[in-house]
Amino acid sequence: MAVASTVPLTSREDLSLAYTPGVAQVCEAIAADPALTRELTWVGHTVAVVTDGSAVLGLGNIGPRAAMPVMEGKAVLFKQFGGVDAVPVCLDTQDTEQIIAVVKALAPSFGGINLEDIAAPRCFEIERRLDAELPIPVFHDDQHGTAIVVLAALRNAARLLGRDLGDLRVVVSGAGAAGIAVTKMLIAGGVDAGRVIVCDSKGTLYAERPDFAPGSEKAGLAAITNAGRVANGIEAALVGADVLIGVSGGQIAESAVAAMAPNSMIFALANPTPEVPPAIAGKYAAVVATGRSDFPNQINNVLAFPGIFRGALDAGAQRITEAMKLAAADAIAGIVAGDLRADQIVPSPLDPRVAPAVAAAVIAAT
CATH class of the missing domain: 3.40.50.10380 (Malic enzyme, N-terminal domain)
Known part of the structure; x- marks a missing residue:
């Protein structure tokens, strides 16, 4: 990384404009109207x-x-x-x-x-x-960048398999920043909250679990998810599940994955070691995604954050709203919506269409 000037500095005239005395005029203009900071x-x-x-x-x-x-x-x-x-x-x-x-x-x-x-x-x-x-705008990318791309990928995977988001049984392995944000984003995007089960290192989240701090993020999720009150660990949660989203880094046994519903979807996103090795996931799931660049369907935050900030800055937005996040997910999904395959449910991080599409969607949702 480096900082480079956008104007020439090769003469006395250049210096007089870029620094003293010319810069004083810019300072005075901003002092009179602070909104000019963005422009000048x-x-x-x-x-x-x-x-x-x-x-x-x-x-x-x-x-x-x-x-x-x-x-x-x-x-x-x-x-x-x-x-x-x-x-x-x-x-x-x-x-x-x-x-x-x-x-x-x-x-x-x-x-x-x-x-x-x-x-x-x-x-x-x-x-x-x-x-x-x-x-x-303030944006915690580990939460919302991941969540936006996961929603985009799940939209396309469900479309590919002829499934409706509201009918899916979803298990989220991990209840840290990414897991909580992913769960909230999926619910906002159309997944039935009661059909989502979130798991942390102590087991499944459910309303009666006694170890949550009052008012905590986990307590809030436990109150609206896991309507069947499935207890115990991820093995119990995965029985008959349609979707597994791993954002925990912990390993999940093949026997647990084998108990999922037919034509399931597994997004094992831990890096560098996915929760379920892709070769194992592929034995049971119709669609497999990871966080790695050396496997198909890389769920990568770079699909989201450059375009989100580009759009927010261009729109002069003061915050990044839920509507902007949902619009960004739709834009990412739309890039490959016309050419969906089991190994292509999201665009490549190097696809030059992504950031402009996301930025345009964010501006439209502002």
């Missing part, structure tokens, strides 16, 4: 990629310095696929209040905030507070 500075096309290094990829809590390469990579993807400039911001604190205060203090420098690799449950409070308190 980089704010209108730049986001901060913010992390505390507490949940980096599959590496865990490796801290802000070790997280920097991932944030730099994210910034490169923003530029390559969405034409959005991005700056990595790695914070040397994992205190919720400090993170919120620092990001709020930095916010005037940016047109949006992409939260990245912040552990649950802290990430929920940080995003919720910043979204409410800042006049610019």
Whole structure:
């Protein structure tokens, strides 16, 4: 990564425009009308990629310095696929209040905030507070980017198999940031909440389970999902299930997958080791997806976040709404809707059509 000027600096005249005295006129204009910041500075096309290094990829809590390469990579993807400039911001604190205060203090420098690799449950409070308190879009990609692409993939997989989302029995393995967001997104997209079972490391989520903190994200999901009150672990949940979505990193036994319904769908998204090896998943499922680039149907956040921020910035949006997320999922699904195959339910991350389509959908939903 590097920073490059968009104007020449080869003469005294160039310097007088780009810096003193010319820059003073721009400062005075913005002081008189702060809204001009978007037009006259980089704010209108730049986001901060913010992390505390507490949940980096599959590496865990490796801290802000070790997280920097991932944030730099994210910034490169923003530029390559969405034409959005991005700056990595790695914070040397994992205190919720400090993170919120620092990001709020930095916010005037940016047109949006992409939260990245912040552990649950802290990430929920940080995003919720910043979204409410800042006049610019705030988006935790580990939650919503994953959820948007999963919904797009499930729409197409169901269409390919002639199934209706509302009739599917869905099991989500993992109740962290991604699992909770995926569950909420699927329900918003048409999956029947009562037919969804979410599993964490202690078993299935259901309303009577005693170990949830009151008001927690898990308690909220348990109240609306798993209408049959299936208890025990993922093995019980998968009996007769149509869909398995793995966002946990834990391994799932072949015997549990074998108990799923015929023509099932398995999205085993843990990286680098899927919850169910693709060769095993393919024995039982009609459609298999992973988070890896070396297998078909890669569920990759890069299909979502560049276009979402491109659209939000171009629209001057103050937040990224549920309607925008659903529109983004529909746009991603639509790229390959006319050429669906079991090994092509989402477009390639390198498909140049994706980000413009997502951006246009987000603008239309603003």
